[in-house]
Amino acid sequence: MDIRSLVDIANGTASREIFVEDKIYRRELEQIFARSWLFVGHESQVANKDDFYVSRMGEDSVILTRDRQDKIHVLLNSCRHRGMKLCRYDEGNTRLFSCPYHAWGYSTDGNLVETPGELVGVPGYEKYYHSELQKKEWGLIKAAQMVNYKGTIWATWDPNAASFEDYLGGMRLWLDSALDHRDGREGGSTVLVGVQKWRTNCNWKFPATNFIGDAAHAVSHVSVNLAGINPSGGKGRRDQRASGHAAFGWPDLGHGGLGFLPRSEEEFPREPSFQRYPVVSEYLAEMAAKHKERRKGGTHYQGKGTIFPNMSFHEDQPRTIIVHHPNGPTQTEFWRYYLIDSDAPEEVKDKLRHYYMTYSGPAGMTEQDDLENWTSATQASLGGVARNYPYNYQQGLGHSEVCDLLPGAVWCGETVTEQNQLVWLKRWAEFMEGRNWDELMRRVPIRNDVPFPMKAKEIA
Amino acid sequence: MDIRSLVDIANGTASREIFVEDKIYRRELEQIFARSWLFVGHESQVANKDDFYVSRMGEDSVILTRDRQDKIHVLLNSCRHRGMKLCRYDEGNTRLFSCPYHAWGYSTDGNLVETPGELVGVPGYEKYYHSELQKKEWGLIKAAQMVNYKGTIWATWDPNAASFEDYLGGMRLWLDSALDHRDGREGGSTVLVGVQKWRTNCNWKFPATNFIGDAAHAVSHVSVNLAGINPSGGKGRRDQRASGHAAFGWPDLGHGGLGFLPRSEEEFPREPSFQRYPVVSEYLAEMAAKHKERRKGGTHYQGKGTIFPNMSFHEDQPRTIIVHHPNGPTQTEFWRYYLIDSDAPEEVKDKLRHYYMTYSGPAGMTEQDDLENWTSATQASLGGVARNYPYNYQQGLGHSEVCDLLPGAVWCGETVTEQNQLVWLKRWAEFMEGRNWDELMRRVPIRNDVPFPMKAKEIA
Amino acid sequence: MDIRSLVDIANGTASREIFVEDKIYRRELEQIFARSWLFVGHESQVANKDDFYVSRMGEDSVILTRDRQDKIHVLLNSCRHRGMKLCRYDEGNTRLFSCPYHAWGYSTDGNLVETPGELVGVPGYEKYYHSELQKKEWGLIKAAQMVNYKGTIWATWDPNAASFEDYLGGMRLWLDSALDHRDGREGGSTVLVGVQKWRTNCNWKFPATNFIGDAAHAVSHVSVNLAGINPSGGKGRRDQRASGHAAFGWPDLGHGGLGFLPRSEEEFPREPSFQRYPVVSEYLAEMAAKHKERRKGGTHYQGKGTIFPNMSFHEDQPRTIIVHHPNGPTQTEFWRYYLIDSDAPEEVKDKLRHYYMTYSGPAGMTEQDDLENWTSATQASLGGVARNYPYNYQQGLGHSEVCDLLPGAVWCGETVTEQNQLVWLKRWAEFMEGRNWDELMRRVPIRNDVPFPMKAKEIA
Amino acid sequence: MKRENAVALRSEIADFMSLEAELVDTRRFEEWLGLFSEDLHYRMPMARNLAHQGIRAGVEYLSEPLDVSWFDEGKETLKTRVAQIRTGVHWAEEPLSRTAHLVTNIRIVDLDGLPDDPTEIQVNSKFLVYRNRNADEEDTLIGRREDHLRRVGGSWQIFRRTVYICQTVLLARNLSFLV
Amino acid sequence: MKRENAVALRSEIADFMSLEAELVDTRRFEEWLGLFSEDLHYRMPMARNLAHQGIRAGVEYLSEPLDVSWFDEGKETLKTRVAQIRTGVHWAEEPLSRTAHLVTNIRIVDLDGLPDDPTEIQVNSKFLVYRNRNADEEDTLIGRREDHLRRVGGSWQIFRRTVYICQTVLLARNLSFLV
Amino acid sequence: MKRENAVALRSEIADFMSLEAELVDTRRFEEWLGLFSEDLHYRMPMARNLAHQGIRAGVEYLSEPLDVSWFDEGKETLKTRVAQIRTGVHWAEEPLSRTAHLVTNIRIVDLDGLPDDPTEIQVNSKFLVYRNRNADEEDTLIGRREDHLRRVGGSWQIFRRTVYICQTVLLARNLSFLV
């Protein structure tokens, strides 16, 4: 598979095949989803010992669970005996996962096992297996690396994968802006109970490259803007944003989004918001004041976007996380989580919840139109003739510059640019080529590397 | 892919694989549907300036539209930006196709653009694209060639394709017999409003090779014959036909059908028809008289059949067009149009319409049984053992002779023969082998060409 | 395709790919289902001359029919002309199968034809085919070999296949225990009217290797045991079994199951059963006494299991046959038949029927849970990561010994062992490697043959 | 119409509609035909995807007299359809499909405005028609129906039926079953 | 039966059928069992594809006493099914399916011929039973039902239920849910 | 409630429910909104797969005030949804979906216990909502509904609607149509 013929970063185009072709999709499962850091869930979903929550990594079902020592684990949800889907509930509480088929039992209890997910109960182990089964080798497959980042749980199957911090790079600053408390405390957020899950017949790369900052598609939301769900009343779908909002991307990492040009905390403007709901408006104003106070002297980093490959988040309106699980070349299963300050008053939570649900998810008046567009674009790219014509990502091509204020990022001073789609596609190609982690993290020189197209230096 | 092993013209057999196998199907999309002349629609469907009608070519969606200069165009219905299905209505009126996703606008207005479908509106063209986007290169894909033939619109994606007239060859004379007015005027027909579209789980080649003149399958219509929808009353499903009705095929072109042996216009017999509906009966008799008068001294050509690859028509009872759009190896999407003299009295139109609908389409008492048979044959050819046994097309094999009265055609003096299926399969193989147009049109010698099996010359 | 990398008999593991991958599945259709002996139906389903019953062999539809000379035949149910599914009823009575599409007629009447299924009626044979069609070559495809074994009909497409008796080997003794009358007569059983057919999204090898004797999964039936359908009342789902019940497998043939260690007829214990239904209990006791009497001095062979590849049967509770028709890599179409003594009193039949239906089939309280498990295991093996981890069949690995009492069989003295799954997988690999029948039946030496892992001989 | 009459009429009409569906699903086609008047107008128009202006203008379903429909016929043609099935060689229905007509949301239009003993009524309903045939073929048509009924003696007859299915591209191989 | 009694009876029976479906869909299985008599005969016969002669002869559905069915049982077995679900380890129903029983076209057979206060009635209906379980598994059974009800005190009990589904090859993995 | 009142009320409510579905399916959205009170609470909770203990505990559907739902809103938001559709550029509904709301098993809860002329009632029902749009896209939502109605003058208004769909993973691309 000649990946370079599929994605032409220098010219800002990509073949439609990558959005519809099964062979490419299957390679994505191997090269991307079996290697990248993936979002699994939130610690609040396994708040108590022995709580579990069943999630997905790519097409695979996984169990997120908290053991009796309060450690969180990510386990492949398939019995090592004959493949049975081990845990068949969406959530619950147990420390012993017993397989319905032949009752192999896997434990997460640290008193019993060295490695969580270890195979402990094998009926007839002595009599029928003659104690010869190597139980240690047949425990549940564990994620090779797992991280709890401010409550969000991430994992990768690849023991060689870069550390989560290195993998995130500067994008971490923006993720913080979603996960930190509105009052400026580190962390302090949680997800509302209830994850919206739904299927849509679009390739998973549409949402990934849409949420990375596709400001040009704002026009497709004109209907919700006209109908008006502005939380301060009137038309539009959001409160007015502060100035200095632009697209930033991390070309070496594949992340990107829209965010605010970093500035000193004190200089970051804070306009009133949620004025239809005074209790929310007041809460947010109070938290903003605390934030400014707590972080004064520091730099204000704030943004939303996509963390390569398939997790997108929004730091504000609506403050959410969405995961685009691949489900075949032309289907995506979305999982949407709603973020909230853990200790916000109930009424504030309720109003925010209502606004978020009105905006996002399959019933969200904004997201509905996105879902329709991604589906229609996927379907219209299947035709035997249409397939031959590449997609165009030339908006702002060659106008990117390094942004010194945001480590590792490039920008071109605008929100409206396709720089970030190219950032993401470049990373996609690097994974798909099968680069190893030394190459992926640029610890070694790479032959024929494709540079990100930057603005030509003016000759003084 | 060894096409010659799949179709054995000399022996009159064809592998079942070509009716069920996905790999072959995908090659058909490339070698046949991206190169042949395909039926797109009727000019009456875009009667007014800026009218559009969304049709299909193979699996691809296309827009048929009439510009303000009254020229008709066929455009690929997929946005060049990121593939969105541009026009999502089945029909309407506009001169600017604006994409729902990022609002790229394509115009057909000759005052604005040189080439219809040109990209004119790109939001942020100056600001965000820095005026660098080559708009002329990112217009809608236009059909490479388009023809309006007596109201019917045809197109091909291949700029090298033979001219439509050459492509049609002698089959044009029969197409004329469907499209010309009953009174003998050239053209003068139109389609009734409303296209029947439906999906059936059969390979698209079943209808193509059925309508090319599969007289042997008449026996499958015994139920409608018994129930009786004869428009002159009584049993059967059609009025009695004139004599001299036989199968004719164009072995160098892939077309064929059933028709009347050409004879002088005056000699062509015209029996009464539609006697259950005197108004129709009288109308047709009157038109027939005019026809004879207008064309006296000429030759009467009349027939129905399949134009390679997937358009079939009937010139008389019922006067219709049907397109067999491929929709996967084991699914076809049918589009049926009903032909009528444009200026026939309303009551005549209404009675004919009723008869046609009773005969054809998914509720047609004749077509229902065809649809069942094609589906059952497709499904029964999927089995691992059944697949190994070729289909048989040996009826009349080696009994074809050149018919001097019909240019380019062969026949064997009968309606009941599989000559035409072989004519079609031979052409199928020529396209599938990847022959270029010089080869396809026999402008150059072809190595190892497969001749059509003709009757051995008797030695005098 | 490297079959040996997929199934590791020596280590007792098998790749998940063989349970989910389409390429492997298509090879199974060729190498296994087009060559093995397959169960087709029961002679009672075609009790009268010209009766027919439509069945399946792999994915192919076949007609089981009895001709006027009382001979039974198995014919491929696809018209040789253009593939039409010839017979579209599930059962009926005819001696002429006339194709709906073009009326080719195939006869089973020995007065008319030499070979049943011969093509006799070709409309227009003289006029349109010029008597040139080689009708003898275009008859229905007949099973290459067919056997009526005590009422059960078996067939294979492969003329070189070993004889049915050789193919069955020692497993025949167990099949007898299901098919012979309860009173010890040879045969004397029949199937109840009505075949349960249903689709389940599991790979067909799950049921095949489950019914071959997967005693370890009994734990999955705890719910029916608790609810209780024991025919003698109380908990559990069956009457208490006699002692000496263990797993036996035929490593050279691929068959296996659970059965009783052979012993003299007189020594075989016969406890009361079906005590909730005295009429049944008494009938069975009486028959058992006759059985013992009739066969005294002989050896009592009794068991249930899977005959390679996809027919499983049970000799007792419930006395049934089930066929696992492959229907795509992740779907199986089950056909379940219920066995009964032909001449049992109606009330006995009725009570047994009720018990069997309560146990088996899609509404069976035992089988429901199996179906759920097979589906869940199949689905959980599709994930990109899960696919990489082989299934484990190490229960009792290397503990098998030759059982001198049962010809060709090995055992390890237990019911609970995965010996039989490995027996089956070994045979699967031998077919899939494309071995010819000399190799398959070990008539010739085989290079690099994989031996079945047996217990190491103790050194005296 | 008085409330009690309205209650009784609704009950009676629901019964009639259930009977009609039962006759067709149990293949008593000739009895089924008896529930339709001789001057029956039976139409199933085709739908198109139009912009909202077209929807507002009420032209989504092609309903002009000369428009092509899925069905647009009288009782005689319906009888012919039944006769065709009865030949036993109508392959699209041989073996016969098994159908289930689920009729719901039965509503008599403008019931309040009707006289106490009306002779003609319009009955709107929703339907789901399921067809199963051969081994595994399933088709489902869903939509709404507008029936016009006329009182004939002690019972009712349908003299106009208009069936609006939701599909534009029919996702069934054929319409050989009666709706 | 008098018209007003007929109207009331239809209303009452529709209510009963809705209640029955609601009990089973909200997993009040024990209450649901209470709506069936102890002498219940519950059968779901299997259908076959036969030529038109077979259809005419009424043998499409295998209904002889000794024919194999999808279900053919009494109340005790139904109770056992409920008990099995209640164990919490009946994997086919653990986690429990979410079902919806849509019952339509409810018709009391030969209502006119019944006495004013009948003690036994036959109720025909159509049904669509939808089952959803796990992440994305959907099964839909559609067909018709013939129920025989007996008046017991102020209410009704079903003493015979025959369920005719349209499928020949069951397209559901199992029948672990109650129909 | 007296038997005859019960019969009449059931009849009236069924008529109301049919009308409601007809208004929404014929895109008379503004009229449809009129059937809901200004203090409407409209919720479609999400379901989870839980072990049998969870089902027994009644927590299968996430129904706490702060739980995320598919919908949880008042009339104003419903009006906004209608307004969005009416813009003509709401791409998820442009071209408009064709829907059919089949409402069955309509049952007035505790009818016997109600006064003869109740002002508030709870109406349980089952539904199948079918949506077809573009060429071949089909979505079907099936489940049950609990509606609370209040008598307003001569008619009724819905002041609370809770919709329980059977799916956990929504198998529709979006919920841009009104349920």
Ligand code: FES
């Ligand atoms: S598959 Fe899990 S124990 Fe056997």
Ligand code: FES
């Ligand atoms: S996809 Fe059409 S404008 Fe972007």
Ligand code: FES
């Ligand atoms: S396909 Fe059977 S006769 Fe033509």
Ligand SMILES: [Fe+3]
């Ligand atoms: Fe958006």
Ligand SMILES: [Fe+3]
């Ligand atoms: Fe035909």
Ligand SMILES: [Fe+3]
């Ligand atoms: Fe089992």
